[in-house]
Amino acid sequence: MAVNRVQAGRTAQPIVLYGLRGVGKTVLLSQFAKSALGAEWLTAQVEAGSGKSLRESLGEAFHGPLSDLARPSAGRRLLKALKTASSFKASYDSTGTWNFGLDLTQSAGGGADSGVLETDLTKLLRDLSAAAEEERVGVAILIDEAQDLTRDELTAVCSIAHFSGQQGWRLLFALAGLPSLPRVLAEAKSYSERLFVFERIEHLPDDLARQALTVPAVAEGAEWTPEAVTLVVGETRGYPYFLQQFGQETWNYAPGPDLTETDAQVGAARGRAALDNGFFRARWDRATKAEQQYLRAMAADGDAGSSSGEVASRLGRKVTSLGPARASLIAKGLIYAPEHGVVAFTVPGMADFIQRQPQA
Ligand SMILES: Nc1ncnc2c1ncn2[C@@H]1O[C@H](COP(=O)(O)OP(=O)(O)OP(=O)(O)O)[C@@H](O)[C@H]1O
Numbered sequence: 001m002a003v004n005r006v007q008a009g010r011t012a013q014p015i016v017l018y019g020l021r022g023v024g025k026t027v028l029l030s031q032f033a034k035s036a037l038g039a040e041w042l043t044a045q046v047e048a049g050s051g052k053s054l055r056e057s058l059g060e061a062f063h064g065p066l067s068d069l070a071r072p073s074a075g076r077r078l079l080k081a082l083k084t085a086s087s088f089k090a091s092y093d094s095t096g097t098w099n100f101g102l103d104l105t106q107s108a109g110g111g112a113d114s115g116v117l118e119t120d121l122t123k124l125l126r127d128l129s130a131a132a133e134e135e136r137v138g139v140a141i142l143i144d145e146a147q148d149l150t151r152d153e154l155t156a157v158c159s160i161a162h163f164s165g166q167q168g169w170r171l172l173f174a175l176a177g178l179p180s181l182p183r184v185l186a187e188a189k190s191y192s193e194r195l196f197v198f199e200r201i202e203h204l205p206d207d208l209a210r211q212a213l214t215v216p217a218v219a220e221g222a223e224w225t226p227e228a229v230t231l232v233v234g235e236t237r238g239y240p241y242f243l244q245q246f247g248q249e250t251w252n253y254a255p256g257p258d259l260t261e262t263d264a265q266v267g268a269a270r271g272r273a274a275l276d277n278g279f280f281r282a283r284w285d286r287a288t289k290a291e292q293q294y295l296r297a298m299a300a301d302g303d304a305g306s307s308s309g310e311v312a313s314r315l316g317r318k319v320t321s322l323g324p325a326r327a328s329l330i331a332k333g334l335i336y337a338p339e340h341g342v343v344a345f346t347v348p349g350m351a352d353f354i355q356r357q358p359q360a
């Protein structure tokens with residue numbers, strides 16, 4: 001995979017994983033982090049939109065791995081990277097720089113504190129990549145919820161990934177986010193369509209969905225009957241988060257030793273109830289009354305997505321007057337814009353849930 005390619009001195013294209021909520025993007029990104037860490041790479045896994053800027057999240061995420069490498073016998077390039085990282089820290093935190101327990105006054109580096117994100121991040125990653133090469137490792141940057149990066153942050157990520165590829169830096173980006181992520185990247189830099197490898201993460205194909213239920217059970221000395229597996233996989237349509245929930249409910253209910261179709265029926269019913277009372281309910285309650293009306297107007301189209309114009313006409317309103325509700329629902333993570341003029345739910349099954357809710 002990508003980590004091996006870079007380790008072998010070849011370049012690897014940056015990766016974008018995108019899909020609805022609960023399909024397993026974070027799990028995959030963490031797997032990625034695990035293999036990078038397993039190869040002792042300088043690895044930063046961060047989440048956008050968590051209240052911190054990308055600058056600060058990345059700066060803080062690299063502190064630990066750099067501290068682990070810092071030692072008096074460090075090579076010239078590593079010392080330089082440490083000094084640059086320290087200046088990067090100073091760019092968002094006026095109270096603190098790092099010295100990593102070393103005297104860095106004589107080493108090259110620093111200057112990653114101009115305040116211009118792209119400039120500073122380029123310097124940091126250039127020096128980190130050089131240090132990684134000296135240490136015979138690589139640098140991995142994993143950004144979850146990347147659709148929530150600011151425009152500046154997106155542009156910086158695209159430019160640096162592009163530049164890094166041309167320069168052969170030992171640097172690998174992997175981004176994960178909602179299905180709007182490819183569009184958001186294309187708006188930031190039009191060449192992003194060619195820059196990244198895009199992987200759409202969807203419901204699991206039938207065989208993998210079945211395995212997701214049966215393999216963990218076998219490890220516990222239990223077995224699913226084929227009918228029970230078919231029932232749960234059908235009910236969940238292979239969505240990882242739903243499989244997890246329904247599988248768990250079936251497991252908890254089953255008197256044992258095996259998991260039968262009856263157990264699966266109870267598990268599925270309890271799973272549906274749990275989703276309604278938790279997963280879907282929490283989202284629904286996050287919307288104001290006006291926003292709920294907007295969601296209701298969307299629900300008629302199912303999970304496929306709705307035209308904003310059509311939603312407006314169903315509500316007897318102008319598209320522009322619904323702009324604030326739409327923007328707020330996007331900010332709350334309940335809907336996203338797969339393309340211009342279209343809105344869709346971020347979780348599968350939301351439309352069905354809304355249609356089951358009594359009108360207020
Ligand atoms: N390949 C898989 N097989 C079985 N279950 C999985 C798989 N991948 C993920 N899951 C389960 O699905 C759930 C959702 O996974 P994850 O949090 O990675 O989704 P996500 O796409 O990051 O969602 P979100 O957009 O909400 O962050 C987790 O509870 C996880 O245990």
Ligand SMILES: [Mg+2]
Binds near residue numbers: 026
């Ligand atoms: Mg996630």
